[in-house]
Amino acid sequence: MSNFILVLDTNRKPLNPCTPGIARGLLKSGKARVFRRFPFVIILNKAVLSSPAQMQLKLDPGSKTTGIALLQGEQVVFGAELTHRGQQIKNALESRRALRRGRRSRKTRYRKPRFLNRTRQCGWLAPSLQHRVETILTWVNRLRRYAPITNISTELVRFDMLALDNPEISGIEYQQGTLFGYEVREYLLAKWDRKCAYCSAENVPLQIEHIHPKAKGGTNRISNLCVACEPCNIKKGTQDVEVFLTKKPDVLKRILAQAKRPLKDASAVNSTRWALMNRLKQTGLPVLAASGGKTKFNRCRLLLPKTHWLDAACVGEVEQLEVKTTQPLLIKATGHGTRQMCGTDRFGFPTRHRKTIQIHKGFQTGDIVKAAVREGKKFGTYVGRVLCRATGSFDIATKSGRVAGISHKFCTHIHRKDGYNYAY
Template sequence: MSNYVLVIDTNKQPCNPIHPGTARKLLNDGKAAVFRRYPFTIILKTISTKPIKPIQIKLDPGSKTSGIALIQSNKVIFGAELTHRGATIKASLESRKSLRRARRSRHTRYRQARFLNRTRCQQWLAPSLQHRVETTITWVNRLIKFVPVTCISQELVRFDLQQLENPEISGIEYQQGELLGYEVREYLLNKWDRRCSYCDVENVALQVEHIHALSRGGTNRISNLCLACDRCNKKKGTQDIEKFLAKKPDVLKRILSQTKRPLKDASAVNSTRWALFNRLKETGLPISTGSGGLTKFNRTRLGLPKTHWLDAACVGKVETLEILTNKPLLIKATGHGTRKMCGTNKFGFPIRHRERKKFHFGLQTGDIVKALVITGKYIGNYVGRIAVRAKGSFSVTHKLGKFDTSHKFCKTIHKNDGYEYSI
């Protein structure tokens, strides 16, 4: 049950995705050729006259990984999980910041000081957050080129933090609706790491607990809620938390500080939700949205496992779903390398020269190649990524290891595009 194969005709117009078995038959009969390896796309040698069936792209944006699903007539025909590199970008910027600060403290400025060039646009996002928007848009546009997409669904917000913090803003209908339990419980499970707040026990049934009891003036605000096992919940009862944890001052301090701390991943998603939504509108396709609570409600009702791509398939209004694939494409953003003219040590001092030329013998570092080695120690057929050298001896990294071979044995099957792929 692999992903359906994407199809374009001889004019590069998107056609209906087809079953992998049908695609294999077209390739064997010489009626089509491989156009792209990831996502696997074939190009027909004729103009397609079959009617187009509408397909919907569904997105589940995440802080570290985003889910993507293609839905055709309530059938999931394609799934993918896109892993972002926001943490790597943040670490690189912090490293650059520390090196520049060290240079300033040594009074070794390499250029004239500039202090009045730090204006930012009104919709500015931190680079680690902007990256999430850009990579998601890249893959939406890429799929639109190969698939007849008619609409897009986005999980606009994982948790509606304003509504959870002040449930009165939508009145009694929201407070008593069937989605309330899913929104609140999912938020608390993420915030308190799916364990009891008082005894740290895991893998047991957890209950929603009021830190300050309602009978003592507490509220239903999300900042007054935590998770507790049945034993701790009954033991605490309506006591003040200070009295209940009088002998555990460390636990008391941790709980009180954690109630004020926002959920980091949810905050990152909320920071980019409108930027992503506005960029999706630029595609010209109709956009629909849903919340994370509704996504979990749909997934639980349909009895589906918790994965990013299935979460994407459950975004918005869903009546039924038929899963036609169980091998999503795993995509990891790696970037396009560095523009540094020299390599540096951990203190920022140059220690080696970097080659200005990126392409050698028509290949560049990061390309996925098929290496058919016919002489030497590593005779065999390999598929992996290469690191190029000017002398023509390339390093090939594959799933079983790493070796060096001549460029003559390497044939490109997918150009470097800043992503790693697996199934």
């Protein structure tokens, strides 16, 4: 049960997706040809005048991975998981910052200070966070070109932090309705890594526990809650946490520090939620927003497994779902390389020069190619990402390993480099 195949007519108008079997028949009969590999799109040889059925695009934005789902009515016909590279961007910026700071204390050439380039515009986001917004928008616009999407549903916020600390902020009905407990429990499970706060037990039923017991003046604020296994919860009872962990000062110190520390992933999501929402509205399509608590409620009610793309399918108002695919497309953002012309060593001194020419013999490093070698020691067919050289002798990274010394004459394009890696 793989993803449905996206279909275009000869005028590149998006049509209803079809099953892989139907697409295979169209390709064999010559009525269609492959338009794009990832996501797999075919284009018909004729124009279609009828209007396609409406489709809905659903998003589950995450700090590291974003779930994407395409729904046709109540059927999930396409799923994808987009892995961001925000941490990679952050590490690269920190490395560059360290090199620049190191040069200040060395006797290098003097450069006048430039302070006017430090002004930040209103709504500025860190590059690692802005990357999340731009990458999601890239795939939203890409899917809009290949599918008849009429509206977008997105998870606006995973945890409503203000509502968690002050339930009255959005009305008591919100906290005591059908979704009661889902927001708080999901937040605590993520914050405490789904482990018991006292014994670090995993894969056991966890209960919400008050760090400072209510019997001794403890509150229901999110900073006073943790998750604990049943034996630890019963053993602690109404004891204060300092008394309960008298013989474990290291555990006590960790719990008190982690209780006050906000959830990093939730902070990243909350920092970009409105920027993403505003950019989605600029597409001109109706955008519906929902919370992470409702997403989990829908997923648990429908007895679906915990995955990013199924979470996306459960965003918003969902009565029933029929999952037509179990093989989502895995997308990993890798970037387009670096614009740095001069490579440096770990001390910041130049060691090599990068050439501006990236395309050799019509190929670029990162393209997915098929090489059919019919003679010589490298006899065989190889499919994978290519590493190009100016000499025309390429290397191909296949699933079984790296094959070196393949001539460009045997290579044909399957998918050109676009800054992403794909898998199933």
